[in-house]
Amino acid sequence: NHSDTHWTLFTYPEQCNLLAQGITTIIGGACGASIAPLVETRAIQSIKKWTDISRANINWQSVSELFDELERHPLGVNFGMFVGYSTLRGNITDDALQELTRAELESVKLILTRSLDEGALGLSFGLASLGNSLALQDEVIALARVVADAGKVVTVHLRNEGSRLLPSIVEALRIARATGVPVHISHIKAIGRRAWQDFNKALAIVQKARKEENLSITVDLFPYLRTGSLLYNFLPDWILEGGNSKIIEILIDPSKRQSVLDSMKKQTLHYDKIVIAEAQKSKDVVGKTIQHIAQSGGLSPEETVIEILISNDLGVTVFSKTLMSTHLVSIAREPYSMFSSDGVGEGERKRDLTHPRSYGAFPRFLHRLVVKGNILSWEEAVKKMTSVPASLVGLGSHRGLLKQGYFADVVILDPKKIIDMATYRHPYQYPHGIDYVFVNGNCAFKKGKVTGALAGKVFRRS
Structure with missing residues (x-):
């Protein structure tokens, strides 16, 4: 094993x-x-x-x-x-x-x-x-x-x-x-x-x-x-090069956040197939797809990913087919x-x-x-x-x-x-x-x- x-x-x-x-x-x-x-x-x-x-x-x-x-x-x-x-x-x-x-x-x-x-x-x-x-x-x-x-x-x-x-x-x-x-x-x-x-x-x-x-x-x-992975791995590669604290700084900075969103929208991600498996501080989203959470919250899937990551200090695991x-x-x-x-x-x-x-x-x-x-x-x-x-x-x-x-x-x-x-x-x-x-x-x-x-x-x- x-x-x-x-x-x-x-x-x-x-x-x-x-x-x-x-x-x-x-x-x-x-x-x-x-x-x-x-x-x-x-x-x-x-x-x-x-x-x-x-x-x-x-x-x-x-x-x-x-x-x-x-x-x-x-x-x-x-x-x-x-x-x-x-x-x-x-x-x-x-x-x-x-x-x-x-x-x-x-x-x-x-x-x-x-x-x-x-x-x-x-x-x-x-x-x-x-x-x-x-x-x-x-x-x-x-x-x-x-x-x-x-x-x-x-x-x-x-x-x-x-x-x-x-x-x-x-x-x-x-x-x-x-x-x-x-x-x-x-x-x-x-x-x-x-x-x-x-x-x-x-x-x-x-x-x-x-x-x-x-x-x-x-x-x-x-x-x-379906793989089990960390949700932050769905972010653009360039944002991952500075460590956890740097990632959060970028996500909460309005001047940089849009660049992250633009990069994410170019990816071919199926948000209806990505399920939240574990979230340290947001137990209400566990078991739901990114698409469902986005629709319920009135946000785009990309914005939803960012908000969930910020709320949980990046500690989010997902299943994706x-x-x-x-x-x-x-x-x-x-x-x-x-x-x-x-x-x-x-x-x-x-x-x-x-x-x-x-x-x-x-x-x-x-x-x-x-x-x-x-x-x-x-x-x-x-x-x-x-x-x-x-x-x-x-x-x-x-x-x-x-x-x-x-x-x-x-x-x-x-x-x-x-x-x-x-x-x-x-x-x-x-x-x-x-x-x-x-x-x-x-x-x-x-x-x-x-x-x-x-x-x-x-x-x-x-």
């Missing part, structure tokens, strides 16, 4: 929704953001922009200290972690977006080296996120080379999954080509109609690099057509692809609208691609969610297979009943067909209920 689980390991250690869909292991620190290392106070401030840390007692700095802390709090699932590029940068630069100086880069490299030595699985780049929008290729290459020297993995959230999908794929391949590091592309997809025509070209580029250059490139995907089902089938068939949830672990909360992938991703894969679609065999599908990802992150010598001497992370399911039940409107529903889930030999989920067994282990990859 490529997971965006972070603080919920402390607040919801059972990770009930993940166990219920058969997940025994989660990998955190994806897409450039991790909860360690936090060497400087400024690093803690930098991660506040993507998560609420008010309920966590941060008493660690290094990756090793984080792992020690997690081992003092029993977990329902196994946990391993990549170090996030944005988090590394936040230790040095107050999360500034300018190029690192030579001395700063050396400091980041030292922190990265220590984190890898302490058991991190590798390094993740969230090149599309706000903190990475100006990341220079030389800086990325320099850090990737450190990972290559350690014999570990780099994961990449592409810089642009829309109109610049192809250059973004090329950028990811350049990292592998320049350093020899294995590069894994997280949740590969083509967002929006303009990018759909480029998806097969993107796959062809990856296939050629693997075959002709022997580059180690892998990808993962989640089985949904931007993907093609044929793309999911195409990539699922590729031998270098694997399955992920891209979800988050939770307890029994019913807050806002979480993405249904957090409750049903893996049963959905099995039902749609194996049982219903006959796209993959059971053996092929199971491999893509067990041994293949375990091998990628360095756990393949003792996990991911039903084999004597391996840890008993086991799911018992009914192939005739397996199906996801979570929807966008009603996401908090467990799937059907998962009968038992064992974590390290302990029964953690039985016949629709979490048992309370907290048998998860923390992975420290040497």
